[in-house]
Every structure is written in structure tokens, then in C-alpha cells.
Amino acid sequence: MTGSSAAESEARAVLEAACRQAGVGVEGASLMRLSENALYRLPGGVVARVSRAGQSAVAIREVRVARWMRAQGVPAVQPVPGLDQPVEVRGRAVTWWLELPPHRHGTAVEVAAALRRLHDQPIPAEFEIGRLDPFVRLAERIDRATTLAEADRAWMRGRLSELRSRWAARSEGLPDSVVHGDAWIGNVVGTTDGRVVLLDLERCSIGPPEWDLTSTAVKTFTLAGITTADYRRFVAAYGHDVTGWAGFETLRDIREFRMACMAAQVAAENPGRRAEVLHRVACLRGERGPRPWHWTPVP
The missing domain is CATH 3.90.1200.10 (Aminoglycoside phosphotransferase (APH), C-terminal lobe)
Structure with a gap:
């Protein structure tokens, strides 16, 4: 197994465990990107983000910042409401976000x-x-x-x-x-x-x-x-x-x-x-x- 395939396999196992814990459907999850974080597209317009190990505090702050930005009227990607997140599995933090419509890089x-x-x-x-x-x-x-x-x-x-x-x-x-x-x-x-x-x-x-x-x-x-x-x-x-x-x-x-x-x-x-x-x-x-x-x- 190559390094990238092993990393993807590990990230997917973390995702599946976190989704079971949070009660989020994971059937049909597809990998969007594997870099600093692993991003997966889930059914229902949800994107899951699997961090590297040791980033739980960062994930907690990211969710809080996103909610604060919404309250301030600053357009930003938003966590799925009603979920207690992040969920930590094997030292890695998983968060769930509302998928954006089709988009392009900003000018x-x-x-x-x-x-x-x-x-x-x-x-x-x-x-x-x-x-x-x-x-x-x-x-x-x-x-x-x-x-x-x-x-x-x-x-x-x-x-x-x-x-x-x-x-x-x-x-x-x-x-x-x-x-x-x-x-x-x-x-x-x-x-x-x-x-x-x-x-x-x-x-x-x-x-x-x-x-x-x-x-x-x-x-x-x-x-x-x-x-x-x-x-x-x-x-x-x-x-x-x-x-x-x-x-x-x-x-x-x-x-x-x-x-x-x-x-x-x-x-x-x-x-x-x-x-x-x-x-x-x-x-x-x-x-x-x-x-x-x-x-x-x-x-």
C-alpha cells in the first residue's frame, strides 16, 4: 500500500467511527481532498473534515470562529447545526460542514x-x-x-x-x-x-x-x-x-x-x-x- 493510500485508508476509518458516534450517515462518502486535512463529501450536502493527529483544540476553535463569523455577518463556511463537534477518534478531530454551492477561487x-x-x-x-x-x-x-x-x-x-x-x-x-x-x-x-x-x-x-x-x-x-x-x-x-x-x-x-x-x-x-x-x-x-x-x- 502506498503512503497516500494508507493515509486515505486511515482517515476513512476515523471518519466512519466519528460518524457512527455522532449519528451522521457515512454511506457513499467520497474523498474530495487529502492534504493537511482529509475532506469527504457525505450525503445530504455535508462535507466532513478529518484533521491530523493532535489538532482537536484547533478544530474546536475553528467551529467557534465559524459560528462567531455568522453572528457578525461575515460570510464563511458553516458547521452543520445541531451536532456536538468536533468528535475525536484516534487523536484526530472530525468536523462536519455545510457544503457550498459550486464555487471558484476569489478574485x-x-x-x-x-x-x-x-x-x-x-x-x-x-x-x-x-x-x-x-x-x-x-x-x-x-x-x-x-x-x-x-x-x-x-x-x-x-x-x-x-x-x-x-x-x-x-x-x-x-x-x-x-x-x-x-x-x-x-x-x-x-x-x-x-x-x-x-x-x-x-x-x-x-x-x-x-x-x-x-x-x-x-x-x-x-x-x-x-x-x-x-x-x-x-x-x-x-x-x-x-x-x-x-x-x-x-x-x-x-x-x-x-x-x-x-x-x-x-x-x-x-x-x-x-x-x-x-x-x-x-x-x-x-x-x-x-x-x-x-x-x-x-x-
Whole structure:
């Protein structure tokens, strides 16, 4: 059994046990995506999300954040009502969400408007949302990057230490707010019924709004994933250009490093992705010329 098939088999067993415990029908469940989390489409317009081990506290917060966003009028994916969730099985958290209508990635303007609306909300007092940690799980991902040479992992550990220091000493910017935490265009979608909806709320927290804005800047200037004209429209819609802030390069470098660490995690489970990790690390080390770089998406 390959690594990916073994991971899917384990996730499905966790899903089935959790559905039995919660009284949710699981017959006909189909895998939608297997990456950081496993997503399954269930009958009745429900999507189940199976986390990695040790993420129960994150899942609890994600459900609370989604309900808070609904109360604040911030369009976001919503947990299935009437269920006591998450349910933990074998150390993994399972949550159930209302499936969205057909949707597409958000445009730069839609992402900007969604972030502006979120950042303008008061910080919730009814539950502890937690502070942004841009380095969460990065050391673990480096340790588990077994397809990489020890020299590469040693460099990544050194880079992580450097970035931690730079984050602690970053320049003051906009006032802290609720931030999405992973606000790339795939996590802000436009639906066929005319809504713009935030997805993947597990990294929502209190932190600098610039963290969210940096995602679109990286998409533009690191990866050439959207045009500079689109980026200007993003800035106009939000009302602030993060690239003009003295702390931008620090946040950009952390974002890029996170993307390399995610690829390293994927490659540890699917060695066919090792070349992409090596390419990303070489880019970060200045061995592939200046930005923009061509990075192939990993699941």
C-alpha cells in the first residue's frame, strides 16, 4: 500500500467511527481532498473534515470562529447545526460542514473585500480565539521531512530560527485584529449564488492584518500567480498596500518558508514531490535567481 493510500485508508476509518458516534450517515462518502486535512463529501450536502493527529483544540476553535463569523455577518463556511463537534477518534478531530454551492477561487478584489470586512470586526469576547503563531508546526514538518538530506534540514532549522528573531523584532504596523491566517485566493471563494465565502478557518486568530495581506502580495510578486494590475486592484479595494510597510519582507519570507515546509511534509508522505521541495529550498537560498519563482502546487 502506498503512503497516500494508507493515509486515505486511515482517515476513512476515523471518519466512519466519528460518524457512527455522532449519528451522521457515512454511506457513499467520497474523498474530495487529502492534504493537511482529509475532506469527504457525505450525503445530504455535508462535507466532513478529518484533521491530523493532535489538532482537536484547533478544530474546536475553528467551529467557534465559524459560528462567531455568522453572528457578525461575515460570510464563511458553516458547521452543520445541531451536532456536538468536533468528535475525536484516534487523536484526530472530525468536523462536519455545510457544503457550498459550486464555487471558484476569489478574485483579488473579492479577497480584499472579504479581508476588510473580517479585519473591521471587534475582537470576540465570548471565547478565546488565540494569537497568531506563524511558526506553528514548522519545526515538526522539518523533522519529518525524511526525503531531504540532513544538510537541507539543517539549513531549514537555521532559517526557522532566523525568521523567529525577525518576527519578534518586526516593525509596528496596523492595529491587531481578527485575521484569517491563511488568506490565499483558494480560501476565499465566489459561489454560484453570488456569495464570497471564507474557507479553512483553522488558523483564524488575533494578529497583524498585514499577515493576511501578505498572502496576496506573495501570490503576485513571489509566484506571479496574479498580475500586478490585479494586485493594484486588491490594494485599492482593501485600502492599504502591505508592500510599502517596513515589516513586509519579514512576513513575505515567513510565508515563503511556510510553503516550503508544507511541500516538505507532503514529500515525506509522497516522495514523488521531493524535487519540488528541493526547488523551493534552492529558491529560498538564492540559487534560482530573483523572484518570481515557478513553484508547482502540491496537494
